[in-house]
Amino acid sequence: MAENVYDAIVVGSGISGGWAAKELTEKGLKTLMLERGRNIEHVKDYVNATKAPWEFEHRGGRTQEMIENYPVLKRDYVLNERNLDYWVNEKESPYVEVKRFDWYRGYHVGGRSLTWGRQSYRLSDLDFEANAKDGIAVDWPIRYADLAPWYSHAERFAGISGSKENIPHLPDGEFLPPMDMNCVEKDVAARIKAHYNNNRHMIIGRVANLTQAHSNRTNCQYRNHCWLGCPFGAYFSTQSATLPAAMATGNLTLRPFSIVTRVLYDKDTKKARGVEVLDAETNQTYEYLAKVVFLNASALNSTWVLMNSATDVWPEGLGSSSGELGHNLMDHHFRTGANGTVEGYEDKYYYGRRPNGIYIPRYRNIGDDKRDYIRGFGYQGSAGREGWSREIAEMNVGGEFKDALTEPGQWTMGINGFGETLPYHENKISLDQNVKDKWGLPVLAIDAEIKENERKMRKDMSADAAEMLEMAGIKNVQTYDAGYGLGQGIHEMGTARMGRDPKTSVLNGNNQVWDALNVYVTDGACMTSAGNQNPSLTYMALTARAVDHAVNELKRQNI
């Protein structure tokens, strides 16, 4: 085999890229995984993972220099001293905000699998049928039954802890034992269940943290430092899980510092020959060839690659014949909900830092419930005792004040809604040829916003949160809306949607680009609608399913 020829190429090494590499290599394909950023080696390169708080000069905070260098990241908690190295250098890789869009990127091996929130939920037919029933956008080309076995496959390998709940629209999965709720959460959950006649549920979060040893990985140590990289391999990441599995096959080659600039499209065969790579360190250009190409560069960057590909045939890029490439950008909107204080439980506390909270699955617009908006939202939250940053009345300074702060304060509880955003054709990304990144490549211009449906939903997200907490006995309940910028959910979805018709979708039901069937896109770009559940588990399942399809098609010589 020539040096630059492989059976398969995977573009990107995050959650979905790692899965593509694992599945392809385990099925025997010699696979090249291309990552635009540097390598981060499991454990060895988690340089801050075991530091104590006092070992950080600014105790984890943000300096003025960081604020200046990260004009986007600074908009939220993500800009911090502890894991700054896991976020993209914004000066090297700018983008254009036609309207505000918060794009929090991780350009390194593992991508955002190192920093993700790890909440893992299945979609259901409530989600897959939603566009068809509502008559918006296009219908998903798949249903839950198509994906269910692949969800199981993904969960069994990734290790998702959670409880079986028999909630039809939040299907149970192959779970490791659930984490515990704390005493306040347990009581609130029981009151919600009783009050809403089992139509609303508060469950422990389903999370990609191991509650028992799993394969070669150690169980969660309850440090709650996941986003620094886990030295125990206790949460799912490319480094902890899919990369070692792929490496173990002997079939994987990982090439960091490899910016894929385009898919090499062959007009005669109507297929991809491979990809063009710009070496990020040397600026040399290389061609790598393969029978099948998986784009897993993260939603917007997979579409960027498509937009730069086959432009001699389609000026707007590979997949643009539908008129939908770059359109229908989605996220989950959040940062609105309620919180309050809890009376009693002074004799209760907890041990360990649980890297997880509670989850209230969607209940709006289900069954007979009809709102003045479509779709719905879920909540994440937790209860806990206040720490030293609380105010203590009448004790402003001095020894008594200090000693009081060394004890835990009262219990508080808060919940925060995560709502579905609709796929609007006009919410779009495009190439801006006038703005170039460090490597002289055109950058994305992002032009998207939330609309009336999301704004109406947000009112319910805060009002319902207050109602539920008050009903459950929480005191001093206050609603909040901390404001939301599209993208802030770090759940970019759409821009190369799946569908049933090449005229209205970029990908078919197997995640193949209609216009080049040996090119698969299985990251967030493929999403036809957003659901309200955290999406990564769905990308894992879709990727495994697509690889299975690709390998079968290769055997049949169909691609």
Place this chain on the structure above:
Amino acid sequence: MNRREAISAVAWLMGGTLISADLLVSCTSRKLEVGDLFQQEQVALLNEVGDTILPATSTPGAKAANVGEFMAVMVRDCYAPEDQQIFVEGITKLNEASDNEFGKNFMELNPQQRTTLVRALDAEQQEQMRTKEEGAPNHYFRMIKELTLLGFFSSEVGATQALRFEAVPGRYDGCMPYKKGDRAWAVS
């Protein structure tokens, strides 16, 4: 909802371990040395003010955690220039307040006088926080107090002696008994 509440609301998502927003102060440019902003005497003064806010009790106080140095680093690196100015001028104001009340500098006060002065300054900052417009700068003493709390409770001394620190808990128990006097877990 103010910014603090907004961020603590978001902190729920992260497992509730974020420090409060007011403490996530945006810290100036690296080019400045601590010495450019603060004299060693001022760092010593900040340690004494910090130690008046959080004195040694059955556990060490803020000076033992060198919160003066911590404040200087945070103001140098994390404060916007306008906040740096308020903080630096605040040190002068604090001594002026001391001079007005007791006829001498803060460093020359006895512990009781220090406490009296610091209480008065805290009342002053609390009043200002109640009445100031959203986005208006904080009172210098608020800055000192916040940095003292953050610096102390996240220091090795504060986290392991005043609070309880577990680097690797190893398990989670959502419902363990608590009796008055038991220390809170340090934020890690």
